[in-house]
């Protein structure tokens with residue numbers, strides 16, 4: 001039985017197959033409408049979510065399956081002190097597959113050790129967010145036609161942003177990838193990724209503070225929100241939260257084919273005027289999130305259509 005804890009759980013070839021399947025689902029949704037008849041997905045969300053929880057649920061419903069779950073720790077027995085391992089033993093009796101989001105790094109990993117159904121990591125603290133990465137890869141491949149030979153700007157909260165951490169892990173496996181890491185000093189990419197992943201693999205990168213300096217040379221810009229919930233004090237968050245605001249004036253500095261991605265939710269870091277720019281791809285990106293999660297559910301349940 002397979003789980004999804006990190007984007008590295010799939011080889012590059014397996015990722016290609018997953019994205020091809022997502023493409024076929026997008027083109028022929030009817031073909032898949034009953035693929036999961038009788039199957040149940042449980043969503044176990046100990047942290048807030050809109051897109052990740054609802055897109056997993058939409059994915060299962062689109063496949064003909066059904067859904068159950070909780071959307072906050074308060075409404076589950078976690079609030080009575082139940083452990084993740086006991087909860088997952090319970091869910092294993094009720095559902096065929098589950099997606100778990102948890103504020104503690106590694107919680108979904110603990111869950112998969114005690115689970116008799118596939119567990120999908122839907123975000124664990126500041127660590128990883130593999131299904132967002134699958135979404136991002138599919139979006140990039142669909143828009144740019146490739147996943148290699150690109151200069152990618154990652155901007156915002158690179159310290160706590162789990163989507164960025166997972167995306168870097170996934171992209172360093174492709175040839176000719178360069179990163180421009182755009183963040184304030186206090187929100188730099190952690191050294192365990194800079195040194196142990198980028199330096200280790202000899203992936204070129206530069207760190208800059210000003211977004212304007214990076215924009216003219218990018219093939220893609222991945223914006224992120226400052227992760228308020230991971231700050232130790234409110235003052236630091238308030239100081240950092242509007243550090244970057246991408247607006248039409250800054251977009252004028254960027255190449256004609258530089259797409260802007262964002263895992264969403266957006267706060268202030270992308271001005272709404274950018275939404276009408278043809279390079280704004282973040283709403284398309286969330287649509288791709290449903291197709292890739294449909295492909296993921298089929299793959300983990302080993303259902304062939």
Ligand code: NCD
Nearest residue numbers: 051052123163225263264265
């Ligand atoms: C992201 C997350 O939860 O890490 N959201 C998402 O799943 N699309 C990004 C964020 O919350 O900033």
